[in-house]
Amino acid sequence: MLELHNVWKVFESRQGHKEVLRGIHASFRRGQHVGILGRNGAGKSTLLRVLAGVEAPTRGYIRRSMSISWPLGGGYGIHTSLTGIANARFIARLYGMPLQRTEEFVADFSELGPYFHEPVKSYSSGMRSRLLMALSFAVDFECYLVDEALSAGDARFANKCLEVFEIRRQDAAMIMISHNASHVKRYCDTAAILRNGMLEFYEDVDEAIAAYQGL
């Protein structure tokens, strides 16, 4: 379970208070795949960071009884001065994964070939996102937080991601934030809209998308 009770996030800026999240109530269970739709600047990434527990809410509280991933996507958690294999080992040590298995999995999945032993800063953006995907899938979390879509590389690689993701999320929860309705339709069973700092839940993804597109 991942539960949010009246979660507020207020940023102090030169212009005064900026209320990004204004009283969010939600609960997510294992096996649920929820898409959160929102326009640019609606506070989606802030919500994801609060869910991940890397930023504390200003008010309200969050109860976590699942292991939750770091926010996947956006290049978080990659060290560009280290090699691909060093990044894989870092994640393995950090999350208590078997070292060699994780290395093999990441090497195999990311298809980086000899570049696996080169520093990440020499990678193309496609290679970086393949490494990132491989690192994300290497750890078995009970809840995956996904920032934007799992779109990395070409169609074949995207399919491969989907395939592993299907295995990983079978009994895990997934919360995906996106501004793209078609991604939510593809990966999620239920959806919510983040608007004016509040979450509105919809039973049906199509209903949510219709409401979102009517915004």
Next chain:
Amino acid sequence: MIGDVPRREQMSPAAAQAGVISALFIREMLTRVGRSRLGILWLMAEPIILSSMISLLHWATRSELPNGLPVFLFYALSYVPFMMFRSIVNRGSSGIQANISLLHHRRITLLDVMVARNLMEMMVCATVIALYMVIATLFLGEPPHAPALFVFGLALSALLANGLAMVLGSAQVVWEWIEHLVHPFTYLMLPISAAFFMLDMMPQETRELLLWNPLVHVHEMNRWAQFGDRVTPYYDISYVLLWIVLLNLLGMAGLRVARSRLSMSD
């Protein structure tokens, strides 16, 4: 093949904590050593060059030390621990902003980042000191009097520096201007930390003033650990431990305050 995904190992909280620190420690080492094979030597080059230059300068100007203490060794073995203290404070206090992206992993706390960084610094300096001690034993006939006590002394100054780095680092999150005071502060610590002189050489009043500084106690103890009864040390371990506990508690509280103010949005 694809379906064969790695599974997590069950582990105790202590093992999980050790995993976090070791992941950070190895990352820190790889980042600092770089990709070259000689990287590990370069890591030690800075303390070796600085300490040997300072010590050679004193040796060349024929500084006089009581009881025939070896000039080069006297300065080198005082300067390296002081350098360790200084670089832990300097590097550690800027470590929060530099490592902010690591905090995307909820398991990693600011304390973990600090501890891993400072452990690395301590091991570099301990290696350099061990090197000097081996050279002194083999070529100068100056084996350390109580090497274990020297290691203890290093740990004490590392802990002092760790606490201070946490205090200054978290203060910097709240008041940015503190950043500009850290380097002058550590620079000014040198003349008042008894690294380059012994309290025994000082008049009574000066000695009592200097003993307020916990680092002075550590340096005095280290000197006795190396040279034995050829020096008359002034130190009180319990006073140093009191400072260590205070600085580290204050630092940990500071990190908690700092953490809630950090934003990863940019």
